[in-house]
Amino acid sequence: MDSQALLSKQVDAQLHVVMFPWLAFGHMIPFLELAKLIAQSGNHVSFVSTPRNIDRLPKLPPNLAPFITFVKLPLPHVPNLLENAEATADLPNDKVQFLKVAYDLLQQPMTRFLDAADPDWVIHDFAPYWLGPIATKLGISCAFFSIFNASCVGFFTPGDQLEYRSEPDHFTVPPKWVPFQSKVAFRYFEIKKIISEGLSGDASGVSFKYRLTESIEGCDLLAVRSCFELEPEWLRLLEQLNRKPVIPVGQLAPELDDRGDYGKxxxxxxxxxxxxxxxxxxxxxxxxxxxxxxxxxxxxxxxxxxxxxxxxxxxxxxxxxxxxxxxxxxxxxxxxxxxxxxxxxxxxxxxxxxxxxxxxxxxxxxxxxxxxxxxxxxxxxxxxxxxxxxxxxxxxxxxxxxxxxxxxxxxxxxxxxxxxxxxxxxxxxxxxxxxxxxxxxxxxxxxxxRDRDKQKQYMDNFVSYLKAYRRIKNKGVAAS
Missing domain, CATH: 3.40.50.2000 (Glycogen Phosphorylase B;)
Known part of the structure; x- marks a missing residue:
């Protein structure tokens, strides 16, 4: 089979996707919902997290279990992190910073896993700001998946313009890069409560805004838990601001008969x-x-x-x-x-x-x-x-x-x-x-x-893009 025929065949070949969420159930659950939708069309997903978190995730439906593999990376021990604490739910808010320290120490084991698994894509959260360069070096395409809607991400990007907002009051109005009428902003007490720990450095030495900015900068595409019917202007703005493809994946509403509360x-x-x-x-x-x-x-x-x-x-x-x-x-x-x-x-x-x-x-x-x-x-x-x-x-x-x-x-x-x-x-x-x-x-x-047909359209579009990007990338490799 010549190289062109091989590339044509690869267009429809099933994907291998690695998913790597932040260690919070509000992040892991949407990542798992996205993993299940990717797997529904026969693609293989490696879902990476820590042992205790994986053990606490909802059980997979029997028809999807063969397509999703859970990969357990032990969380390194760090000072001040409580024993057996592997998720934000295990910690008071002031201790979450030490979870970030431990999470960043997963860089080497995650690199070894990606090198061995050789997936088509790694889909990651905001926290592993270091993952984009690693994926690029290994020749793996990289997608940042935002569990936040487009208006939330748009409020904090682009990163190179964030510095003008240095006081809590600056976050109580829409940012200057929003060209349309919007009231999306924090109230003073909300931003005052989080600005010291959320937007500046913590024990990890890395701020939220740096993690978010680098995660977006280092990815090949930005996938957003959103839809055009809900916030078209914010989705268009995200693409303009970040100068890379922005693909909504739908709202990921869970199936009513697939709630993960088996045995209760x-x-x-x-x-x-x-x-x-x-x-x-x-x-x-x-x-x-x-x-x-x-x-x-x-x-x-x-x-x-x-x-x-x-x-x-x-x-x-x-x-x-x-x-x-x-x-x-x-x-x-x-x-x-x-x-x-x-x-x-x-x-x-x-x-x-x-x-x-x-x-x-x-x-x-x-x-x-x-x-x-x-x-x-x-x-x-x-x-x-x-x-x-x-x-x-x-x-x-x-x-x-x-x-x-x-x-x-x-x-x-x-x-x-x-x-x-x-x-x-x-x-x-x-x-x-x-x-x-x-x-x-x-x-x-x-x-x-709850429109399942609409959700399927968004997922079909997303998976088609992942495959098309792989084809273009492989053509480039073949040509060189």
Missing amino acids: DETWQQIKEWLDKLARGSVVYVAFGSEAKPNQTEITEIALGLEQSELPFFWVLKMSLDPSDTEMVKLPEGFEERTKGRGVVCTSWAPQLKILSHDSIGGFLSHSGWSSVVEALSLERPLILLTFFADQGLNASFLQEKKMGYLIPRNEGDGSFTREAVAQSLRLVMVEEGGKIYRDKAKEMSSLF
């Missing part, structure tokens, strides 16, 4: 029995993700706000974040007795997607994590938003701008909020006429977020 049906049955007794659309579901933990003052105001709202509620409450977290929170005295029968406080694991899918759920009080947003909107659940850290503020401002979520009013300086604000926000979005716009928007967006 007894827990769900107990929850379902309680939800079955309540009226359609009457219950507010409350959860703030695996890493956000409201402080005691915030817990008190949320609880008393739920009580004042007089709405039924199901609240998944983390009493502590991890074994080292000694600051246990508590509910207001008499709260559970006063709300008995109307509300449930769950302090253990709960199957979020199953709960959201129940007909009695009428709204979701959320931290604005994008995975939770996707789950809620795919199931027509309107959002009431209470942010805590990281990208949540940008997500919330985007959602509010699009009338896809309602932000609980807060003090702009310190982020404090009242029980009255919680109660009024819940009633507005859940039952009052003034909140109908949010309920209607959730129904409108559900048709987009």
Whole structure:
């Protein structure tokens, strides 16, 4: 077979893709969803993470298990990193910096694995800023996959213009490179809380903005968890700013029957029995993700706000974040007795997607994590938003701008909020006429977020691009 015929055959050959997410479940789960969609068309995926994280990931559907291989790279021990801590969920926020130190020490074992595996592509997160040059040296194509939507990435790029924003106030307005009208920005208390640890250096010696900038600079293409129907102007801007292909891969909404909560049906049955007794659309579901933990003052105001709202509620409450977290929170005295029968406080694991899918759920009080947003909107659940850290503020401002979520009013300086604000926000979005716009928007967006045909089109386009790029690259090699 001559070289041209061989190259033609390679166009349709299945890909081998390596995926390397940051060590946070809010990152690993979307990476796994993308891996499953890539594998559905017969491509092979090597999913790389640490042993304990891989053991905690959802089980694969039987039809995809042959196409996805989990690769365990032991996490190096570093000073100040808690024993057995392999994900951000295992740590208080101030210790995550030491997880980054350990993660950066995966550079050598990751290099050895890539050299031996010789994949067509490595798809990576923002954190391994060092991976692009390694992949280039090994002749492997490199894609940066942003689990953040395009508006969030666009807010922080291009890297060479970031320096003009040196004060918190600079992040409370859209950046100067955004040519269209937008309200996407942090509130003062949000950026003030994260700027010292998120945008400047930490124990790893590398800032968030440097990791993001270098990860984008070192890749061959930028894949974004987004779609043209939701934010076309931001996707176009990303391509203009970064001068490389930007490909949306869809919202990656999980399948309703593929939720990774196998073996825990007894827990769900107990929850379902309680939800079955309540009226359609009457219950507010409350959860703030695996890493956000409201402080005691915030817990008190949320609880008393739920009580004042007089709405039924199901609240998944983390009493502590991890074994080292000694600051246990508590509910207001008499709260559970006063709300008995109307509300449930769950302090253990709960199957979020199953709960959201129940007909009695009428709204979701959320931290604005994008995975939770996707789950809620795919199931027509309107959002009431209470942010805590990281990208949540940008997500919330985007959602509010699009009338896809309602932000609980807060003090702009310190982020404090009242029980009255919680109660009024819940009633507005859940039952009052003034909140109908949010309920209607959730129904409108559900048709987009759960559209499997549309999701397949985005994935077919993405995989086709990966294969076409391989062909062009191989032609170049053959010609030389």
